[in-house]
Amino acid sequence: MGKSTTIIPRKATDKALFLFMVIGIPFGVFWLGFVILPHYHDELNSSVVMHIIAMVFVTYNIFHNLLLVIRTDASGRTSFLPSVLKPGWRYCAICQVNYPPRSYHCHTCDECILKRDHHCKFTGCCVGYHNHRYFLMGIFYIFIGALYGIYYQWEYVYETINLPVIYFFLCLLAPHFALLFGAINLWGVLVATLHTLGLATLLMVSYLLLMQAKAICQGQTQYEMKHNIHDYNLSLRQNIVDVLGRRWRIAWISPFIPSPLTGDGLKFLRATEYEPPKDI
Numbered sequence: 001m002g003k004s005t006t007i008i009p010r011k012a013t014d015k016a017l018f019l020f021m022v023i024g025i026p027f028g029v030f031w032l033g034f035v036i037l038p039h040y041h042d043e044l045n046s047s048v049v050m051h052i053i054a055m056v057f058v059t060y061n062i063f064h065n066l067l068l069v070i071r072t073d074a075s076g077r078t079s080f081l082p083s084v085l086k087p088g089w090r091y092c093a094i095c096q097v098n099y100p101p102r103s104y105h106c107h108t109c110d111e112c113i114l115k116r117d118h119h120c121k122f123t124g125c126c127v128g129y130h131n132h133r134y135f136l137m138g139i140f141y142i143f144i145g146a147l148y149g150i151y152y153q154w155e156y157v158y159e160t161i162n163l164p165v166i167y168f169f170l171c172l173l174a175p176h177f178a179l180l181f182g183a184i185n186l187w188g189v190l191v192a193t194l195h196t197l198g199l200a201t202l203l204m205v206s207y208l209l210l211m212q213a214k215a216i217c218q219g220q221t222q223y224e225m226k227h228n229i230h231d232y233n234l235s236l237r238q239n240i241v242d243v244l245g246r247r248w249r250i251a252w253i254s255p256f257i258p259s260p261l262t263g264d265g266l267k268f269l270r271a272t273e274y275e276p277p278k279d280i
C-alpha cells in the first residue's frame with residue numbers, strides 16, 4: 001500500500017488508457033503544429049505565433065495538471081487520523097485506520113481517499129480532496145484543446161476528404177469503407193481517423209466536464225451525486241472554493257498559481273451548519 005514512486009498506473013486497463021493519453025495528446029499537438037498549421041500559413045507571422053502560444057499554453061496546462069493529479073497524495077495518510085472513532089467517521093478494515101466522512105476506500109489504489117470523487121482510469125489514481133482542482137483543470141484544458149483542434153483543422157479535413165457533405169460524415173464514421181470504395185486515399189484515411197478520434201475525445205471530455213460542473217455546483221462528489229446526497233451544498237461560491245481553493249478566480253490559469261484549500265479534507269461543514277460570510 002502507499003503512493004507508488006512511478007507515475008505509470010498499476011492496473012492493465014488504466015495503463016492502456018494512460019498510454020493512449022500520453023501518446024495521443026502530444027501526437028495531436030504535433031499534428032496541429034506540423035501538418036495543419038503549415039498548410040494554412042506559409043510564413044511565420046503574428047497569427048502563427050498566436051497559434052503556437054495557444055498550443056503550448058493548453059498542452060502545458062493539460063500535462064502539468066494531470067501530473068499533479070498523480071503526484072498529489074489524495075489519501076489521508078499524512079493527515080492526523082484519530083485512533084478513536086468520531087461521530088460520522090468509519091473504520092476502514094483494509095487500511096486499518098479511522099476515516100472521516102466523504103472518504104472512501106479505492107480497491108484499485110488500495111487506500112482510502114479523502115473526499116473521494118472517483119477513480120480516474122486515465123491517470124490511474126483517485127481524485128479526491130487534495131487533487132480535485134488539478135483533475136478539473138486537466139479535463140478543462142483537454143476540452144479546450146480538443147475544441148480548438150477540431151475547429152482549426154475542419155477546413156483542412158473537409159478539403160482533403162473532398163466528398164459531398166453526407167459522404168463526408170459517413171467517411172468520418174468508417175474511413176476504411178471509403179478507402180475500399182476508392183473515395184479517399186490512405187492519407188485521407190489518416191486525416192478522417194484522427195478527426196474522428198478528436199471528435200470522440202471532445203464528446204467524452206464534454207460529458208466529464210458537465211458531470212463535474214453539475215456535482216461541484218451542488219457541493220457533491222461524483223459518489224454523492226450518484227447516491228443523491230446533498231448534505232454539503234453550502235453556496236455556489238463556497239462549493240467552487242472547496243475545489244479550486246481561495247484563489248479560484250485565477251487558479252484556472254495555471255497549476256503554478258497557489259490556491260490553498262480552506263479545509264484539511266477531514267472536517268466538512270454540513271449545509272445546515274453553514275452561514276455565508278458577511279463580507280460578500
Ligand SMILES: [Zn+2]
Pocket residue numbers: 092093094095096104105106110111112
Ligand atoms: Zn481504506
Ligand SMILES: [Zn+2]
Pocket residue numbers: 106107108109110118119120124125126127
Ligand atoms: Zn483509486
